[in-house]
Amino acid sequence: xxxxxxxxxxxxxxxxxxxxxxxxxxxxxxxxxxxxxxxxxxxxxxxxxxxxxxxxxxxxxxxxxxxxxxxxxxxxxxxxxxxxxxxxxxxxxxxxxxxxxxxxxxxxxxxxxxxxxxxxxxxxxxxxxxxxxxxxxxxxxxxxxxxxxxxxxxxxxxxxxxxxxxxxxxxxxxxxxxxxxxxxxxxxxxxxxxxxxxxxxxxxxxxxxxxxxxxxxxxxxxxxxxxxxxxxxxxxxxxxxxxxxxxxxxxxxxxxxxxxxxxxxxxxxxxxxxx
Amino acid sequence: xxxxxxxxxxxxxxxxxxxxxxxxxxxxxxxxxxxxxxxxxxxxxxxxxxxxxxxxxxxxxxxxxxxxxxxxxxxxxxxxxxxxxxxxxxxxxxxxxxxxxxxxxxxxxxxxxxxxxxxxxxxxxxxxxxxxxxxxxxxxxxxxxxxxxxxxxxxxxxxxxxxxxxxxxxxxxxxxxxxxxxxxxxxxxxxxxxxxxxxxxxxxxxxxxxxxxxxxxxxxxxxxxxxxxxxxxxxxxxxxxxxxxxxxxxxxxxxxxxxxxxxxxxxxxxxxxxxxxxxxxxxx
Numbered sequence: 001x002x003x004x005x006x007x008x009x010x011x012x013x014x015x016x017x018x019x020x021x022x023x024x025x026x027x028x029x030x031x032x033x034x035x036x037x038x039x040x041x042x043x044x045x046x047x048x049x050x051x052x053x054x055x056x057x058x059x060x061x062x063x064x065x066x067x068x069x070x071x072x073x074x075x076x077x078x079x080x081x082x083x084x085x086x087x088x089x090x091x092x093x094x095x096x097x098x099x100x101x102x103x104x105x106x107x108x109x110x111x112x113x114x115x116x117x118x119x120x121x122x123x124x125x126x127x128x129x130x131x132x133x134x135x136x137x138x139x140x141x142x143x144x145x146x147x148x149x150x151x152x153x154x155x156x157x158x159x160x161x162x163x164x165x166x167x168x169x170x171x172x173x174x175x176x177x178x179x180x181x182x183x184x185x186x187x188x189x190x191x192x193x194x195x196x197x198x199x200x201x202x203x204x205x206x207x208x209x210x211x212x213x214x215x216x217x218x219x220x221x222x223x224x225x226x227x228x229x230x231x232x233x234x235x236x237x238x239x240x241x242x243x244x245x246x247x248x249x250x251x252x253x254x255x256x257x258x259x260x261x262x263x264x265x266x267x268x269x270x271x272x273x274x275x
Numbered sequence: 276x277x278x279x280x281x282x283x284x285x286x287x288x289x290x291x292x293x294x295x296x297x298x299x300x301x302x303x304x305x306x307x308x309x310x311x312x313x314x315x316x317x318x319x320x321x322x323x324x325x326x327x328x329x330x331x332x333x334x335x336x337x338x339x340x341x342x343x344x345x346x347x348x349x350x351x352x353x354x355x356x357x358x359x360x361x362x363x364x365x366x367x368x369x370x371x372x373x374x375x376x377x378x379x380x381x382x383x384x385x386x387x388x389x390x391x392x393x394x395x396x397x398x399x400x401x402x403x404x405x406x407x408x409x410x411x412x413x414x415x416x417x418x419x420x421x422x423x424x425x426x427x428x429x430x431x432x433x434x435x436x437x438x439x440x441x442x443x444x445x446x447x448x449x450x451x452x453x454x455x456x457x458x459x460x461x462x463x464x465x466x467x468x469x470x471x472x473x474x475x476x477x478x479x480x481x482x483x484x485x486x487x488x489x490x491x492x493x494x495x496x497x498x499x500x501x502x503x504x505x506x507x508x509x510x511x512x513x514x515x516x517x518x519x520x521x522x523x524x525x526x527x528x529x530x531x532x533x534x535x536x537x538x539x540x541x542x543x544x545x546x547x548x549x550x551x552x553x554x555x556x557x558x559x
Contacts, residue, residue: 008467012368019362020377023384023435025405026395033398041404080291088288091281103285105552110296112489112548114496116517117540118296120524120533121303124311144295147288176280205388207499226390227503238398245391256386 030242039239053243062225063247070221070248072135073210074203077142081199082192084143085150090180092151093158094166104155110148119212126213133215142209146199153198157191158184197259201252222248300541307535313528326535336536338511339519342426343495346433346515349426351494354434356487359441363449364471366442378442385439393503396432397421400504425505425513432500437493441486448482449475481554488551492544516540 025043033039034053036046057063092100122141123132131137161184169179185192203209207223214220217228226244307326311319330336362381366374384392399405400420407417420428452475460470476483498517501507507514507522514522516536524533 008368009370012365013370013373015365016362016369016373016377019358020373020380023377023380026399026435027380027383029398029405030391030395041398041401042408043405084288084291087284090284092285095281097281108555109545109548109552110292112492112544112551113300114492114517114540114544116496116498117520117537117544118299118303120520120530120537121306122295122299123524124306124530124534125299125302140291141295144291147292147296151288177284201386205386205390207388207390207502211499223388223390223499226394241394245394249387249391252386252388253383256382260382 030245033239033242034246036239039242041238053237053239054247056237057240057244057247063222063244065218066220066222066225067248069135069219070204070223073138073142073221074200076135076139077146077203078196078200080139080143081146081150082154082196084147085154085195086180086185086192088151089154089158090176090184092155094163094176104152107148107151111152115145116208119208123212132213133219135214135219138210138213141213142203142206145209146202150195150199153195154191157188157194160191161187194259197255201255204252303534303538303541306531307538309531311531311534313525313530319531322531326532327539329532330535330539335511335514336519339514339516339536342513343515345426346430346497347491347494350430350433351437351490352487354430355437355441355490355494356483358434358438359486360445360483362438362442363445364475366446367449381442382439384435385437387436389436389499390503392432392436393500396428396435396500397504400428400432421505422509425509429501429504429513432504433494433497436500437490440493441490444482444486444489445479448479452478484554485551488547488554492547492551495540495544495547 029041029043032043032046035049035051036044037048037050037052039046039053091097092104126132126137126141131140165187166179166183169183170176174182205223207227210221211224211227214224217225220228222244226241226248306319308321308323309319310322310325362377366378369377387395397404401407402417402419402422406420410417418424456474456478457470460474465473496517497515498521501513501515501518502521505513507518511519517540520533520536520540522533523529523536
């Protein structure tokens with residue numbers, strides 16, 4: 001029995017390692033190429049490790065301005081999303097109302113809509129109301145597109161905080177807003193962290209929204225500026241492109257690791273995909 | 276007073292959603308029936324179903340519908356779904372370090388920004404790329420994947436990028452199956468495949484339904500990945516509906532027509548979304 005189990009484990013390990021190797025190849029390319037003076041399109045170990053590619057892209061034009069723009073857009077969008085979602089989730093989680101169920105169903109419905117399809121009318125609408133090519137317009141749309149899922153997650157996390165704790169505060173004369181701020185949100189800290197990180201990661205990686213809504217090169221976030229790198233600068237220096245990709249991807253990978261460690265794998269799915 | 280306390284906190288969210296999500300969708304439903312253009316036209320006029328009639332007579336549109344179907348079936352329904360389930364099932368038996376390593380790599384591909392993922396896969400599939408280098412090394416015929424089979428290349432790219440989601444959903448589902456049930460079946464002499472087919476799959480069928488629904492919706496709206504890899508080309512051979520919509524609306528300046536395509540996408544998305552809600556009906 002034991003030997004059969006061992007065989008099965010080895011077979012499973014072998015299968016997983018084969019898939020892991022296949023998945024790792026493109027990742028290996030970006031890391032090795034970023035350190036390679038003569039990077040091309042094939043995975044290969046560089047002759048000598050060099051930081052030249054990083055030095056070349058770490059300039060204001062190429063890296064710092066786009067990353068700052070990304071930070072502004074995604075930071076602003078995330079802040080708006082989290083604040084609105086926390087406020088909205090509170091009455092949904094704490095008070096009974098006939099409207100709760102239809103509201104949550106609409107939110108869940110909106111979560112699933114293909115946002116890509118809305119981008120053309122959003123562009124047309126933004127032109128008419130003069131929001132096109134503005135940071136705030138893009139932030140508003142980012143927040144709106146992320147809100148349904150954020151409300152949904154936030155409400156589920158909030159349901160996990162027992163109501164009794166709050167009732168004690170109410171007897172002491174605290175208002176609902178105070179108890180939300182001082183009791184509920186601190187108790188669901190990991191939940192708020194998940195919503196924050198998830199919203200930020202989604203926005204940081206989103207290409208289509210800023211690609212459509214922003215026109216001025218100075219305002220472009222990294223998601224779009226990286227495209228310029230590749231398309232419009234003549235010969236592509238693959239090493240530099242790889243170095244920039246690494247710089248641009250690192251924050252979201254780190255954020256994911258921090259949150260995933262704290263809450264176990266598959267964190268973001270806890271609320272939405274209980275099937 | 277009580278009503279204010281209950282309604283006020285929801286207001287900012289509702290205002291944002293109405294102005295920036297419901298508004299554009301309503302506007303979408305309107306301009307899809309007009310001949311709005313980007314340039315050279317003072318005012319749009321209402322033209323009824325003309326855009327839709329044009330679409331269904333337009334070979335490029337029908338081509339995009341077909342490619343979207345291929346892309347969704349190959350990359351989501353077959354690729355991500357099956358590979359995700361296989362990985363989750365193997366992980367149940369594998370040793371911990373292998374499980375962690377594989378999970379980490381697959382999830383990394385998922386967390387990477389869309390455009391970066393696009394570049395990595397572009398490099399992988401190019402004529403001078405890694406895939407052909409490997410095929411050469413194995414003495415197998417290589418080819419210019421992005422030119423000869425672009426829709427297959429972007430489908431594989433989407434499998435690479437999206438499998439983590441299915442893997443996480445199925446891992447969660449498999450962890451919830453009581454050990455006693457599978458063990459009892461094992462004692463009764465059911466082999467691995469039979470246990471999978473007769474016990475595991477029926478027990479996680481709800482997760483399968485949810486997962487299929489969600490990955491279909493995600494795949495329907497993929498834009499950046501394909502845009503970076505092929506721009507929809509060559510000659511529209513990887514032009515799925517979102518890319519077709521973009522091209523009509525902006526490169527050809529036909530916003531009305533592009534929006535009609537967007538509306539069709541939204542309708543298909545809504546149908547899937549509604550089915551998903553029904554699947555979850557008991558839990559909300």
